[in-house]
Amino acid sequence: MTVQFVLPDSRSLSRPPSAAAYLVDRVFVVVSTLGAVAIIALVAYILYQIGHQALPAIQRNGAGFLVGTSWDVQTSTFGILPQIWGTLYSSLLALLIGGFVGVTIAIFLTQDFLPPRLAVTFRTLIEMLAAIPSVVFGLWGIFVVIPFVRPGANWLNDHFGFIPFFSTSLSGPGLLPAVIVLSIMILPTVAAISQDAIGLVPYKIKEAAYGMGTTRWEAILKVIVPTASGGISSALVLGFGRALGETMALAMLIGNANQISLSLFSPANTLAALLASNFPEAAQVERQALMYAALMLLAITLIVNVIGTLILLWTQRKMVKA
């Protein structure tokens, strides 16, 4: 039996889309275009709102805001140099620890150290680290990390107090516990992006290295890591960006003291922690100053993230070509 596609009076079944279908299509295209426009508009509106709110403080404090060192509500003198210092110092230290451990774990998971099944389990474990909320890390830091590092920190201060890094004692919250927790928080980001970067290295490059008689680590350090260096550096930059904007764990652990110190054990402050701890109770003038600080935080993270994203795009393009 053959299927009849033509109706008895030889009219075809096929027909162009109805007027309603055309209309729906038009509306659909317009609405989804608006969706894309909305994202751009949102970013512009965020910049506008924060900038607009910060304007009075910018006019009042000018560039002196960036180099001022006191945050005094009574006299309305606001400066964020200690916070900028604290943000960059804590993030750099966290990047040093978290970056090293993260890249090492990426190598560990991609270079056949573990049987594949175990590697997947371990990877899931590290990914779970990223799922733990910032406040929970803060709570854990208060009750686990601080008591754990305090004896060692105070011993270092007693015996090596002449070294600037150990020049104060750790009385509770301070830079060191904050940095430890911060490095744990950026570790999954660094490990995940580095793993992808190392995964992109063609297998034959590694085989060629082994064929030349390299040891496992000569192949990793002299061939694989340099080949993946673009992706790894973008992992580090993006991890750094994450550390800069991290708020709650730091607000709970860093001690919120507006001072500039090299010491790892003294309390400090960051831009994000300043916002978190001062904003809810701030009056008008201080709030405008906080908006100014938010604008600076936005500028710093924006620059770092754009650099990270560009490195990532650039290396991906290069790897695809190669």
Add this chain to the structure above:
Amino acid sequence: MSVVSEPPLSAGQAAASAVVPNINLQRNPFELRAMQSVLLTGGTWLVAALGAVPLLSVIYMLLVKGGARLSPELFTELPPAGFEIGGGIGNAIQGTLVTVAIASALSIPLALLAAIYLAELRPDSHLANWARFLSKVLTGFPSILAGVFVYAAVVIVMGSYSALAGGIALAVLMLPTVTLTAEGAMRMVPQRMKDAAIGMGCTRAQVVWSVTLPTALPSVVTGIILAVARVAGESAPLLFTALFSNYWLRSVTEPTASLSILIFNFSSMPFDNQIELAWSASLVLVLIVLGFNILSRFIGRPQV
């Protein structure tokens, strides 16, 4: 043996026969570079083990300290005041669920529309490139800035802190993540399926609605669930948008409690009761977040 009867060796063969017998292909295990490799391998194992310690410690503390207070009252009672005994975190759980629901309702439709534009309609237009780039930048945005922005744009305008403002702040964080993952998912739909639909005379809307979306659905849902899990644990954007409240939420225009802010507030209190509740709230929060994560893994299994 007669030397004369053998054919003359070519230069290459001469070199080979001269060298091969002397090569020792066995690596001396006590050679410096071999020992270096062994040392580095050991170090890597150590660092990797070190990387797993924090997670295990967090989980241990959550189970021991947070598990101690698990009881029905935890979910049904209000947070205790200063010296009070007992109490629960019922309103904080309610607040977290409500703000996350508001955030999802606001951000998911918008994000899906944007993703359709980025993946299907005009993927290479200037508008698409800018929207994609800004979404990526927005994902790296410190979450507290979403709070600052919503404070300026919503709280000041409405005149009070509210669950709605908290939801909007979380929506700002969800929007770019959902957009980017949904775009990725829609791009994975094989082009020939879409081409076949267009060939049959479908309009673009029909292609998206009956081919792209259904095919990409598992991955899209995975992205949505992961975004929900992420914002459920967020606290910085809620600090001065949803604020906190010691009572049950009656209307979305009132300030609301949330698990994360409760943990933050209680962690600095000098009372053991509050600290215990902070640990229990952490356990509940982590279970919610991990639950979403595990759910996403089940849904996200590739089905195409």
